[in-house]
Amino acid sequence: FIGGVRPVCLPRLTESFPPGLFEVESSTYTYLLADTNTREAIIIDPVLETIDRDLSLIEELGLKLILAVNTHCHADHITSSGLMKKRIAGLKSAISKFSGASADILLSEGDKIRFGKHYLTVRETPGHTDGCTTFVSADESMAFTGDALLIRGCGRTDFQQGCAKCLYDSVHDKIFTLPDDCLVYPAHDYLGQTVSTVGEERKYNPRLIKSKDEFVEIMNSLNLPKPDKIGNKPVLFRSSAITCVNLWVPTCQFNGKTAAQQILNHFSFPSFADISVPANLVCGLHGL
Numbered sequence: 001f002i003g004g005v006r007p008v009c010l011p012r013l014t015e016s017f018p019p020g021l022f023e024v025e026s027s028t029y030t031y032l033l034a035d036t037n038t039r040e041a042i043i044i045d046p047v048l049e050t051i052d053r054d055l056s057l058i059e060e061l062g063l064k065l066i067l068a069v070n071t072h073c074h075a076d077h078i079t080s081s082g083l084m085k086k087r088i089a090g091l092k093s094a095i096s097k098f099s100g101a102s103a104d105i106l107l108s109e110g111d112k113i114r115f116g117k118h119y120l121t122v123r124e125t126p127g128h129t130d131g132c133t134t135f136v137s138a139d140e141s142m143a144f145t146g147d148a149l150l151i152r153g154c155g156r157t158d159f160q161q162g163c164a165k166c167l168y169d170s171v172h173d174k175i176f177t178l179p180d181d182c183l184v185y186p187a188h189d190y191l192g193q194t195v196s197t198v199g200e201e202r203k204y205n206p207r208l209i210k211s212k213d214e215f216v217e218i219m220n221s222l223n224l225p226k227p228d229k230i231g232n233k234p235v236l237f238r239s240s241a242i243t244c245v246n247l248w249v250p251t252c253q254f255n256g257k258t259a260a261q262q263i264l265n266h267f268s269f270p271s272f273a274d275i276s277v278p279a280n281l282v283c284g285l286h287g288l
């Protein structure tokens, strides 16, 4: 794609099917896109555990990272966008305005994420979470679908504001309406698959080729275990005002602190009983 109209997916600079950067514990793909002329770059769904790998690569490639954007508030890992901001001057973070998370830029349907002469358009694709978004390249040749559409699968809808009907509509209305040859880059894959196309998923996705009612039935019967990094008990957050919510938070640690401890620190509260957070902030810790 070098010099072409399409953004470059780094690091492999292959003509097609550029792979993402993989994080093995949560099976997450992070994508680094750059304009090869201006060197402006964005990173999609960076993971805390792999921040050093990502920053080294960005430095090695001589890129100027301007935005760390998350497709949604993740339940299975902590985003590195907050920490990246501390390590790269001028870096901004972005996430959907419906995510309940904090960020420099809150994204809405139709917003453009620009880097150099390229941009991605935001499509809201709720269902796995309220704030799930898909980012589509200007020429509709690539879609970064987050957890809305996975390769031959889709994001679970059994917690964190999950809504199977919404997810079905999101995928059919916002992703399956893209061209057949649009490449699909998901946020996760558990089988080593790296990329698919809209045409393939429209034809072969075992969940989404079904009717909406059948899809809902499938999603309600998945009975998936909670992701490994989510604690097996919810942490109680009690607002000083009225709400009292149970949140599932990751057990993984960063700088010797769990996600729950970092939430406490961020809000400068001495105990969970004093914490006031939006009920839909589950555990992404975005921008903290």
Ligand SMILES: N[C@@H](CCC(=O)N[C@@H](CSS)C(=O)NCC(=O)O)C(=O)O
Binding pocket: 025, 026, 027, 074, 075, 076, 147, 153, 154, 155, 156, 157, 188, 224, 225, 226, 227, 228, 229
């Ligand atoms: N085993 C993994 C978690 C697997 C999982 O639940 N993945 C989520 C996305 S991350 S919240 C999902 O939506 N999966 C859909 C599916 O059909 O698997 C781990 O422990 O991290």
